[in-house]
Amino acid sequence: MTKRVTLKDLAKATGFHVSTVSRALDLNSRSNLTEEVVRHIREVASEMGYRRNRLASGLRTNRTMTIGVVIPDITNALFPPIVRGIESVLEPEGYASIIVNTDNVPEREMRLVDVLAERGVDGILHAAPMRDDESIVRLREQAIPVVTLNRRMEAVPVPCVVNDEARGIRLVLEHLYGEGHRSIAHLAGPQALSTGNVRLEAFRSVGRELGLAEAECPTVSTVRFDEDEGVRCAAELLDGGVPFTAVLCANDRLALGAIRLLRERGLTVPRNMSVTGFNDLQPVRLIEPRLTTVRVQQFEAGEAAARILLELLRNPEAAVELETILPVELVIRDSVAPPARAASARPAAARKPPRVRRA
Amino acid sequence: MTKRVTLKDLAKATGFHVSTVSRALDLNSRSNLTEEVVRHIREVASEMGYRRNRLASGLRTNRTMTIGVVIPDITNALFPPIVRGIESVLEPEGYASIIVNTDNVPEREMRLVDVLAERGVDGILHAAPMRDDESIVRLREQAIPVVTLNRRMEAVPVPCVVNDEARGIRLVLEHLYGEGHRSIAHLAGPQALSTGNVRLEAFRSVGRELGLAEAECPTVSTVRFDEDEGVRCAAELLDGGVPFTAVLCANDRLALGAIRLLRERGLTVPRNMSVTGFNDLQPVRLIEPRLTTVRVQQFEAGEAAARILLELLRNPEAAVELETILPVELVIRDSVAPPARAASARPAAARKPPRVRRA
DNA sequence: GTGAAAGCGCTAACAT
DNA sequence: ATGTTAGCGCTTTCAC
Numbered sequence: 139m140t141k142r143v144t145l146k147d148l149a150k151a152t153g154f155h156v157s158t159v160s161r162a163l164d165l166n167s168r169s170n171l172t173e174e175v176v177r178h179i180r181e182v183a184s185e186m187g188y189r190r191n192r193l194a195s196g197l198r199t200n201r202t203m204t205i206g207v208v209i210p211d212i213t214n215a216l217f218p219p220i221v222r223g224i225e226s227v228l229e230p231e232g233y234a235s236i237i238v239n240t241d242n243v244p245e246r247e248m249r250l251v252d253v254l255a256e257r258g259v260d261g262i263l264h265a266a267p268m269r270d271d272e273s274i275v276r277l278r279e280q281a282i283p284v285v286t287l288n289r290r291m292e293a294v295p296v297p298c299v300v301n302d303e304a305r306g307i308r309l310v311l312e313h314l315y316g317e318g319h320r321s322i323a324h325l326a327g328p329q330a331l332s333t334g335n336v337r338l339e340a341f342r343s344v345g346r347e348l349g350l351a352e353a354e355c356p357t358v359s360t361v362r363f364d365e366d367e368g369v370r371c372a373a374e375l376l377d378g379g380v381p382f383t384a385v386l387c388a389n390d391r392l393a394l395g396a397i398r399l400l401r402e403r404g405l406t407v408p409r410n411m412s413v414t415g416f417n418d419l420q421p422v423r424l425i426e427p428r429l430t431t432v433r434v435q436q437f438e439a440g441e442a443a444a445r446i447l448l449e450l451l452r453n454p455e456a457a458v459e460l461e462t463i464l465p466v467e468l469v470i471r472d473s474v475a476p477p478a479r480a481a482s483a484r485p486a487a488a489r490k491p492p493r494v495r496r497a
Numbered sequence: 498m499t500k501r502v503t504l505k506d507l508a509k510a511t512g513f514h515v516s517t518v519s520r521a522l523d524l525n526s527r528s529n530l531t532e533e534v535v536r537h538i539r540e541v542a543s544e545m546g547y548r549r550n551r552l553a554s555g556l557r558t559n560r561t562m563t564i565g566v567v568i569p570d571i572t573n574a575l576f577p578p579i580v581r582g583i584e585s586v587l588e589p590e591g592y593a594s595i596i597v598n599t600d601n602v603p604e605r606e607m608r609l610v611d612v613l614a615e616r617g618v619d620g621i622l623h624a625a626p627m628r629d630d631e632s633i634v635r636l637r638e639q640a641i642p643v644v645t646l647n648r649r650m651e652a653v654p655v656p657c658v659v660n661d662e663a664r665g666i667r668l669v670l671e672h673l674y675g676e677g678h679r680s681i682a683h684l685a686g687p688q689a690l691s692t693g694n695v696r697l698e699a700f701r702s703v704g705r706e707l708g709l710a711e712a713e714c715p716t717v718s719t720v721r722f723d724e725d726e727g728v729r730c731a732a733e734l735l736d737g738g739v740p741f742t743a744v745l746c747a748n749d750r751l752a753l754g755a756i757r758l759l760r761e762r763g764l765t766v767p768r769n770m771s772v773t774g775f776n777d778l779q780p781v782r783l784i785e786p787r788l789t790t791v792r793v794q795q796f797e798a799g800e801a802a803a804r805i806l807l808e809l810l811r812n813p814e815a816a817v818e819l820e821t822i823l824p825v826e827l828v829i830r831d832s833v834a835p836p837a838r839a840a841s842a843r844p845a846a847a848r849k850p851p852r853v854r855r856a
Numbered sequence: 857g858t859g860a861a862a863g864c865g866c867t868a869a870c871a872t
Numbered sequence: 873a874t875g876t877t878a879g880c881g882c883t884t885t886c887a888c
Contacts, residue, residue, distance in 0.1 A: 142639065144865060155875050160867060170873060192615045193561065194865035197552045197880050204595070204616060212580055215780065218572040225598065234612050236563070237596050239584065253593050256551045257563060280501065394783070421574065421780030424753070503881060514859050519883060529857060553881035556864050 143188045152182050159183075163190070196258055205447065206254035206262040207237045208247065214363075214391075215419045216436060217265060220288065223440020224263055231448060233260070240266045242331075242362070248273045255280060261447045263440075267291045269332050283450040287443035289332045290461075297450070299443040299462040303333060306432035307340035309468040310386055310414045311348070313430070318476040319384040319412060321354040323375045325368060325396055327388035329359050337388045337416065356380040360392060368395020376403065383412065383477035390415035390422045390431055397427070397473070408475035418469055428471035435464045502547045511541050518542075522549070555617055564806065565613035565621040566596045567606065573722075573750075574778045575795060576624065579647065582799020583622055590807060592619070599625045601690075601721070607632045614639060620806045622799075626650045628691050642809040646802035649691045649820075656809070658802040658821040662692060665791035666699035668827040669745055669773045670707065672789070677835040678743040678771060680713040682734045684755055686722050686747035693718065696747045696775065715739040719751060727754020735762065742771065742836035749774035749781045749790055756786070756832075767834035777828050787830035794823045 145163075149156045154175070162171055162179035196202040207224060209217045221237065228235065236259060238250040247266065251273040254262060261283040267274055269292045277284050278294070290298040314322055324341045327334025338357065345355050358374050360367035368391060375385065376399075387393035393415035397407050405411050407427050415422065415431035422429055442462050449456045504522075508515040513534070520530055521538035555561040566583060568576045580596065587594065595618060597609040606625065610632040613621060620642040626633055628651045636643050637653070649657040673681055683700045686693025697716065704714050717733050719726035727750060734744065735758075746752035752774035756766050764770050766786050774781065774790035781788055801821050808815045 142865095145867095146865075156865090157867075157876080158874055160865095161874085164867085172873070175873085189611060189615050191556075191617065191865050193552045193556045193617050194880090195867070197550075197556055197865080197882090198867045200880080202552065202616075212571065213577040215574070218577065221571055221596075222598065234595050234597070234616060236593050237580075238593070239581065252548060256548050257561075257593060258550065258552050421783075424780075424784045426785050501881095504883095505881075515881090516860080516883075517858055519881095520858090523883085531857065534857085550881050553864090554883070556866090556881080557883045559864080 142191070143183075143186045144191070145188075148179065148183055148186065148188055151186065152179050154179065163188075200258070201260055202258045203232050204234050204236060204257065204259050206251075206257075206259040207235045208250065208254075208262060208264045208266050209237065209239060210242045210266040211239050212237065215421050216288070216417055219420075219436035220265055220440040223437035224444045225440075226437070227441050227444040227448065235263075242266060242268075242328075244268060244272070247271075248276075251277060255282065261285070261451050263287060263443050263447055265289065267296075267332075268330050269335060270330075281454070283447060283454060285443045285447045285450070287439050292332070295460055297446050297458050297460050297462075299439050299446065299464065300332070301434040301439070301464050302466045303336040304340040304344075306416060306434070306466040306468075307337050307386070308344045309466070310416070310430070310432055311341065311344045313468060313470065314384045314386065314412060314414065314474060315348050315350075317384075317412065317474055320350060320477075321380075321382040322350065322384045322386055323355065323380075323382040324357040325371055325375065325385055325387040325392045326357050326359040327363050327392065328361060331363075334359065334363070334388055341386060354380065354382070356382065360388070363389050364391050365395035365398070368392035369399045370395075372396035372399040384474070385411065385413050387413060387415050390417045390419045390429060393429055393431070393473075394422065394425070408473050410478060412474040412477070414474060427473045430471045430474045431469050433467045433469050435466075439464055501550070502542075502545045503550070504547075507538065507542055507545065507547055510545065511538050513538065522547075559617070560619055561617045562591050563593050563595060563616065563618050565610075565616075565618040566594045567609065567613075567621060567623045567625050568596065568598060569601045569625040570598050571596065574780050575647070575776055578779075578795035579624055579799040582796035582801075583803045584799075585796070586800050586803040586807065594622075601625060601627075601687075603627060603631070606630075607635075610636060614641065620644070620810050622646060622802050622806055624648065626655075626691075627689050628694060629689075640813070642806060642813060644802045644806045644809070646798050647692070651691070654819055656805050656817050656819050656821075658798050658805065658823065659691070660793040660798070660823050661825045662695040663699040663703075665775060665793070665825040665827075666696050666745070667703045668825070669775070669789070669791055670700065670703045672827060672829065673743045673745065673771060673773065673833060674707050674709075676743075676771070676833055679709060679836075680739075680741040681709065681743045681745055682714065682739075682741040683716040684727060684730055684734065684744055684746040684751050685716050685718040686751065687720060688718050690722075693722070693747055700745060713739065713741070715741065719747070722748050723750050724754035724757065727751035728758045729754075731755035731758040743833070744770065744772050746772060746774050749776045749778045749788060752788055752790070752832075753781065753784070767832050769837060771833040771836070773833060786832045789830045789833045790828050792826040792828050794825075798823055 145156045145159050148159045162176045240247040264286045265288040267286045267289050271291050285297045287299040290300050326338040329335050356378050358371040360371045407413050415429045418431045418433035446458050449458050504515045504518050507518045521535045599606040623645045624647040626645045626648050630650050644656045646658040649659050685697040688694050715737050717730040719730045752772050766772050774788045777790045777792035805817050808817050
């Protein structure tokens with residue numbers, strides 16, 4: 139129940155002026171104080187249990203040593219490692235983070251970004267931007283540095299740290315092709331998100347390059363990146379009338395949903411249908427059939443983005459990397475096998491143009 | 498790049514005094530201002546994009562509308578739902594949360610609690626207390642309200658929200674007993690944590706109640722609640738010389754580790770050995786063999802603790818529930834089967850006293 | 857019903 | 873090398 143110790147208290151206790159005390163406690167301020175005095179003041183401070191009031195100092199200096207972390211949903215296994223990666227570089231520098239979950243709802247995001255701005259965060263690490271994100275534009279108007287990670291914005295040049303999505307899709311699509319698949323469906327992610335969009339584009343362009351017939355590679359875009367959407371849209375693909383032997387899913391959770399639906403329909407993965415994911419989420423690694431997927435660097439993405447933000451914090455004009463692309467890696471496990479019957483052997487009559495939905 | 502709008506700016510723009518503007522913007526202050534004036538000021542405020550500076554107001558009022566959330570590790574699937582539960586009650590009330598990860602390292606926890614205190618959090622939700630936690634004692638000295646959840650402290654009366662651990666252990670042990678097991682090992686959690694400790698105590702007392710011979714129910718305490726420790730200590734149990742037909746694990750992650758080790762040793766779950774968990778972590782539900790475990794309420798624990806803290810924030814003298822015990826539920830799945838051969842049929846010569854390790 | 861003024865705890869420009 | 877002073881943006885007591 140002790141009242142909090144302030145600089146004034148330390149001043150009284152040591153006989154020095156508050157400003158002297160302030161200087162003595164300031165690590166980097168190379169204000170010329172006697173070693174002697176500094177030591178003494180620090181000693182008393184720690185004895186009395188002094189802890190700097192960051193509100194007051196922040197009010198004065200305009201730096202709160204607090205940053206905002208915007209994510210879609212901490213419950214999604216993709217994000218906790220990212221958060222720890224961020225923390226691993228920011229915490230040693232004295233920063234704390236306020237984490238908010240947007241659930242990918244723009245109005246919510248807008249409100250939460252205000253919550254952060256009100257609290258004077260020095261910068262924001264944004265892992266939940268929409269391709270076209272109003273709130274980030276507003277942030278820049280307020281001169282709050284932002285770095286996006288995991289996803290990127292378009293048009294506005296905000297530094298971002300992303301995975302090499304295109305290469306990931308290429309690796310997995312080439313792998314499927316190599317196993318003999320020629321009719322491959324794509325369970326695409328939300329098109330309002332760069333991850334969903336870029337992966338779909340890559341699927342199309344790599345498909346063309348491999349000479350896959352677009353009419354034999356149906357795609358459906360989901361509304362969310364989750365299991366339920368995986369179930370729903372996998373059903374849509376199966377019912378679409380275009381036969382295929384493999385489903386390339388835009389992420390692991392969609393793949394999990396797809397596998398669940400396939401099982402319900404009596405199909406076995408990979409015997410009757412090959413399925414691939416994206417992200418290589420840690421908990422998914424333990425599930426059968428072990429998913430062939432693309433590993434992305436979660437912790438490292440957090441680290442990289444935090445480092446860039448740190449640079450920007452030190453110098454807002456710093457010429458930071460505008461686009462950091464993290465390498466990805468194909469992880470081959472058990473959810474892909476050669477097609478039972480080559481799709482091209484099917485009667486042409488069964489073919490219809492693919493149904494494409496945009497979110 | 499616009500400078501931030503302050504009350505002073507609004508005062509200038511509306512022709513009123515800052516204090517009037519402040520009052521007009523204060524929701525609950527029923528200071529008698531003309532409806533007219535209030536409306537006008539609010540209008541201008543929103544037009545000019547005013548956002549209250551919480552540093553300044555916090556400095557004045559000693560309330561930051563920010564709370565600290567202390568967890569062991571956000572990467573552990575137990576905690577994200579708890580965090581969302583907390584958020585679900587605090588966010589509508591205008592609170593933001595600073596989340597810190599202690600990794601169950603006391604020095605780290607101590608430092609992080611300081612990080613929170615420096616930033617003037619109004620209260621702390623602590624999901625990572627040690628049974629004997631210094632940092633929480635310090636917090637109380639500073640008159641910062643604390644509610645623990647998931648785990649509890651001993652001795653000091655800090656309000657806590659916990660699961661009905663004892664009942665969970667009872668349910669699962671009775672279930673094993675009912676399936677015919679008489680020689681049951683316990684892979685106990687860290688004894689420095691209430692969860693580890695209470696579950697072990699319950700295991701012993703329910704075991705006695707059921708008439709299980711202690712010499713036939715070996716226990717080992719792990720150092721952490723994770724898979725690697727599950728592997729390590731399951732090996733220790735198997736090599737301990739006391740035969741058993743089931744392993745009751747103190748949580749799901751230990752159970753996962755135990756299952757992995759059993760598999761390595763050529764044992765099949767549940768044919769050769771039954772295994773149970775605790776928590777019913779969402780990602781574990783998808784893993785084979787589907788784990789028989791105890792479901793705890795994660796989101797609800799977060800909610801409950803946040804509500805109690807809220808009460809304390811409104812009135813530090815409020816007579817809040819000191820101990821909220823959330824009900825648990827046995828979830829029977831596929832990791833338990835009757836023992837292949839009754840343990841009691843084994844030669845008594847093979848029996849040695851159990852090896853018990855305390856963390 | 858509105859204005860004036862003080863001050864939360866700190867830092868930094870300016871004195872000495 | 874240390875002290876003085878002003879003020880960050882806000883709330884709140886007191887005055888009118």
